[in-house]
Amino acid sequence: LRRRESIPEFAVVLVGLKNEGNVGAVARVMKNFGFNDLRLVNCALGEEANKRAMHAGDILASAKIFSDFESSIKDLDIVVGTSGVDSGAEKNYLRHAISPEELLKKYARFRGKVGLVFGREDFGLLNTELERCDLLVKIDTSPVYPIMNVSHAVAVLLYVLRRKSKKVASRKPEAMEISELHLAFGELLDLIGYPEHRKKNAKVMFRRLVGRACITRLETTMLIGVFRRCAKSRGGFDEHKGEH
Amino acid sequence: LRRRESIPEFAVVLVGLKNEGNVGAVARVMKNFGFNDLRLVNCALGEEANKRAMHAGDILASAKIFSDFESSIKDLDIVVGTSGVDSGAEKNYLRHAISPEELLKKYARFRGKVGLVFGREDFGLLNTELERCDLLVKIDTSPVYPIMNVSHAVAVLLYVLRRKSKKVASRKPEAMEISELHLAFGELLDLIGYPEHRKKNAKVMFRRLVGRACITRLETTMLIGVFRRCAKSRGGFDEHKGEH
Numbered sequence: 275l276r277r278r279e280s281i282p283e284f285a286v287v288l289v290g291l292k293n294e295g296n297v298g299a300v301a302r303v304m305k306n307f308g309f310n311d312l313r314l315v316n317c318a319l320g321e322e323a324n325k326r327a328m329h330a331g332d333i334l335a336s337a338k339i340f341s342d343f344e345s346s347i348k349d350l351d352i353v354v355g356t357s358g359v360d361s362g363a364e365k366n367y368l369r370h371a372i373s374p375e376e377l378l379k380k381y382a383r384f385r386g387k388v389g390l391v392f393g394r395e396d397f398g399l400l401n402t403e404l405e406r407c408d409l410l411v412k413i414d415t416s417p418v419y420p421i422m423n424v425s426h427a428v429a430v431l432l433y434v435l436r437r438k439s440k441k442v443a444s445r446k447p448e449a450m451e452i453s454e455l456h457l458a459f460g461e462l463l464d465l466i467g468y469p470e471h472r473k474k475n476a477k478v479m480f481r482r483l484v485g486r487a488c489i490t491r492l493e494t495t496m497l498i499g500v501f502r503r504c505a506k507s508r509g510g511f512d513e514h515k516g517e518h
Numbered sequence: 519l520r521r522r523e524s525i526p527e528f529a530v531v532l533v534g535l536k537n538e539g540n541v542g543a544v545a546r547v548m549k550n551f552g553f554n555d556l557r558l559v560n561c562a563l564g565e566e567a568n569k570r571a572m573h574a575g576d577i578l579a580s581a582k583i584f585s586d587f588e589s590s591i592k593d594l595d596i597v598v599g600t601s602g603v604d605s606g607a608e609k610n611y612l613r614h615a616i617s618p619e620e621l622l623k624k625y626a627r628f629r630g631k632v633g634l635v636f637g638r639e640d641f642g643l644l645n646t647e648l649e650r651c652d653l654l655v656k657i658d659t660s661p662v663y664p665i666m667n668v669s670h671a672v673a674v675l676l677y678v679l680r681r682k683s684k685k686v687a688s689r690k691p692e693a694m695e696i697s698e699l700h701l702a703f704g705e706l707l708d709l710i711g712y713p714e715h716r717k718k719n720a721k722v723m724f725r726r727l728v729g730r731a732c733i734t735r736l737e738t739t740m741l742i743g744v745f746r747r748c749a750k751s752r753g754g755f756d757e758h759k760g761e762h
Contacts, residue, residue, distance in 0.1 A: 303670050308660035329663050413677065416552035419573050422673075426547050429670040430677045433657065 282381055282388045284435060285311035286428060287346050289403065290394040294318035298326030298334065299425035300392075305330035306429075307436040312337040313346045313389075343403050351386030351452060352485060355407030356431065358398050358421045370482070371412035374434035390431060392424050405478045408485030451494045456481060458501035526625055526632045528679060529555035530672060531590050531597075533647065534638040538562035542570030542578065543669035544636075549574035551676040556581040557590045557633075587647050595630030595696060596729060599651030600675065602642050602665045614726070615656035618678035634675060636668050649722045652729030695738045700725060702745035 297317050314337050327334050340346035347353050357371050393399035463473050541561050558581050571578045584590040591597050601615050637643035707717050
């Protein structure tokens with residue numbers, strides 16, 4: 275019963291799409307490639323969406339509706355943002371993205387739930403949303419016209435990811451551990467008095483590093499242990515001496 | 519000046535699309551992936567196409583318009599059909615298709631012009647059109663809902679093909695030689711008195727075999743030589759004796 279492959283489950287999260295035709299087109303291509311977990315955050319929805327979904331009305335009908343991004347991703351182990359613009363260099367770590375094939379390679383054997391997040395037709399994902407992503411994916415496009423229709427971007431990404439995810443894997447809940455790791459890292463920053471104005475960037479950088487590494491459960495547990503141990507020893511022997 | 523890589527040029531041929539929004543969406547994704555040779559055979563075209571093309575209006579404006587399929591492909595070296603339905607087995611050679619990745623592997627170093635043909639939203643390509651194709655490509659989809667939106671299919675195929683075709687190669691005219699090969703094969707069938715009702719199938723099978731093999735110029739010349747030589751010797755020494 276538990277002999278299924280250890281491959282991730284994928285959810286498609288659409289954020290702020292104004293054109294409901296695009297929402298329907300995404301539902302259709304999800305069904306074409308065997309995906310079904312659709313989440314809509316402030317997206318247009320109606321008759322045109324149903325029309326464009328063609329025979330994927332069931333995907334639309336069972337889509338989960340959210341009014342804020344945070345709630346839509348809270349059960350996900352890994353959140354993958356998609357970016358239409360490529361920073362080119364790693365200078366701007368916030369925008370540094372990998373290819374769909376690299377994502378497949380990293381996460382093909384990941385036991386958990388991976389969210390693929392696509393943003394607004396005009397502005398894509400906001401910085402606050404990008405910051406929450408564990409890693410970013412960029413589809414290689416022509417510099418002459420890099421901005422793809424959102425349903426085309428979904429089609430390409432799901433096509434690449436589909437090839438090794440024909441069966442839906444049994445899920446091992448790693449989400450709690452990874453979020454515990456980020457919590458532990460944040461607590462550590464607090465405790466060591468890391469400059470307030472640099473904390474956010476540090477957290478995002480760490481999140482991305484963990485995301486790109488496709489961290490294992492053992493590594494997560496180990497890192498949490500290390501961070502907690504750091505915090506404890508500082509709290510026990512430094513400025514927080516005496517509090518315990 | 520001639521040091522560019524030997525890679526094929528691609529043309530996208532749309533046949534009988536009724537929805538002009540799809541035509542516009544195809545133009546957009548072509549520009550996203552750096553392709554520009556669009557050919558339209560009996561397709562709808564108008565304001566909605568322009569709207570959906572977004573910043574790829576130039577691709578639409580320079581599209582070549584044809585009223586029959588044969589004229590649209592006559593300058594192409596290789597014609598690749600796309601099929602939404604997979605026969606599954608090689609039983610039906612007419613429908614036997616390879617994957618986009620296999621196509622890339624076979625034709626990455628081909629010096630010539632490759633046409634990618636996409637058919638009607640409802641019926642796809644007709645049998646007469648499929649027969650003219652040198653090989654077929656099928657995008658791996660869910661059996662539950664295999665029929666993709668045509669612009670999604672274009673997006674996936676161009677994404678896969680794009681990765682090794684960043685520069686447009688200088689073209690070597692192999693088209694004439696390959697069509698000469700098929701002509702020679704047909705003449706051979708005629709000359710050997712091949713059963714009339716099986717000729718068409720034989721020609722299609724040969725066309726597909728040549729297509730899948732990604733035939734080289736040397737091989738083409740050699741085969742033409744062989745066929746012509748066969749025809750000549752039969753004509754010279756058998757039932758056509760005395761005609762020369």
